[in-house]
Amino acid sequence: MDNQPVMLFRDVTKVYPLPAGDVRALDEISFQVDRGEFISIMGPSGSGKSTLLNLMGCLDTPTSGDIYISGTRIGDMSDTELTTLRRDRIGFIFQYFNLFPLLNIIENVTFPMMLKSQKEVNPERGKEVLRAVQLDDKLFTHTPTELSGGQQQRVAVARALINNPDILLCDEPTGNLDTKTGAGIMELMTDLNRKGTTVIVVTHDPTIAEYTNRTIRIVDGRIAL
């Protein structure tokens, strides 16, 4: 089980049917991500990065080919099953933090945990994860808008980690932060990876890619060798 890749793409193609003609966003790409890897996915605008991110995050299904997340094939899954898979196996980190403005920091972090347990949860677990991402205790009851960008992204990382996902999927995690704060977030990712978390970062910033162990380059919907 441990030798099984956390993510496996096999001949995956994604075609968007449009009135002006089909757009082949991904063209028979194959790769795998092993447990504990720290990978960056890079490519120019329009290369298929976003499509790949949606497929990796189980937000979309391929036109052809197979995708396996921790050994589970997602192609035939229902919406409910895909949602459950996202909840239990994948942690999302977005460029714009995307915290819930109506919830405080603790509630934001424990939200996926409540989705999973289907009941009220002990906020101590949330506090524990927030401390792990080096957020000050006195900010725990604040609302997201009262925090700086870097602090908000740390909360987003904590939220992504709360259910112990197999993969941490990051979409331009430093894109909305200044260089210094961005570096702080990438050091946090590196630290998490050292502790065993599999991290995939989608970025167009080469300095971010330098933090990772492997880079997959996408050009015109294919993996560039």
Place this chain on the structure above:
Amino acid sequence: MSGIFWEIAKRNIRVHFLRSTLAMLGIVIGVVAIASMGILGNTLVATVSDSLSSVGDSVIVYPYSGGGGGFGGGGSSESLKITDQQLQQITRVVAPSTAIPVVSKSEHMKVGVGDEDIVATVYGVDPKYIKDLNFELASGSFNNANSGCLVGSEFAKDNNIKVGSRITMGSDGGKGSLRVSGIIKKRGMSFDISTDNAIVATQDWFENTYNRRDDYDEVVVKVRSGQDSAAVTTNIEKQLNRRDKVVSVMDSKATLASIYESFGMVTTFVTAIGGISMIVAGVSIFNIMMMSVNERIKEIGIMRSIGTQKKEVMSMFIYEAAIIGVIGSAVGGMLSIVAGYAISALMFQSTKYLLTVANAVSVGEGVGFGIVICIACGVYPAWQAANLNPIDALRHE
């Protein structure tokens, strides 16, 4: 688990307080319109019912006046009477119920030493039937003597008549005088004998004074409990109208049922008009819920991407609509009672019919309809939110 979505729904209402309050106001108006219209109709029915309930057990027999002359082989309506023979037939077919012969006439009179000429109806009823007619006295006692009479409460009030007052009958006083022995409580509208503005003398006095013997203006049948008034009506018609139609028979119970049915229709109609305002409120709720969904598309996308199921997203918006509906309807329900009180006090000069089961049902219907409308109007926006494509929702700015 529903706790967090319930909490988000509550907080969203709080954040958009003014918008939510306006939506609630629409529901409040809708509930008040429906419930107060219901209360108005119920109070109307209760008021009329109260006036008519004392005659609910009567069958009234009149001489037939249609068809070119009717009983008696033609002649004027003055000659249309119920004969003693017909009375005997009626008495026989309605037994063990009581058949009460009644004579009446419009008469000029003066009260006490005053010279004001008053015109009122004078009834002649055998004293032995007075209690069967369910008269209740406001003061005095029932009259047994030929020189005495009972008067209606309105008549007594308008003419300052008290027990012991003397009424001189006839425009010239030629019909003798009657001493008031009792004042009958207000009975309201009646099918049999309308006493409120009348005098009730003995049948003997009436016959002697007006030289009327062996014929009657109407026969009031007081149906015994256990007997069916419809069957009594049918029996009278079968017996007396066997060959020709000589009498008209009115079942007051059936007439009352018909009146109640008409009032019920009026109540339904005015309540339906009130329902229009609820529909308008529902459209407002729908609009606000659609706005709420549109404003939170990105938030919905984030929720879906981190593992929130469609039904959970849907529940969040349904909760929001339900909170608006429950609060709006509850406030509307309370204001309906206030509105009902005002309607009763202003239109009927009495609030005694306010706290009735029928009015509680009307308020309950208004509140229930308000909640149902709110939730129903929240379903489509909630469904739309739940079925947003997570990728498109995440891209939404």
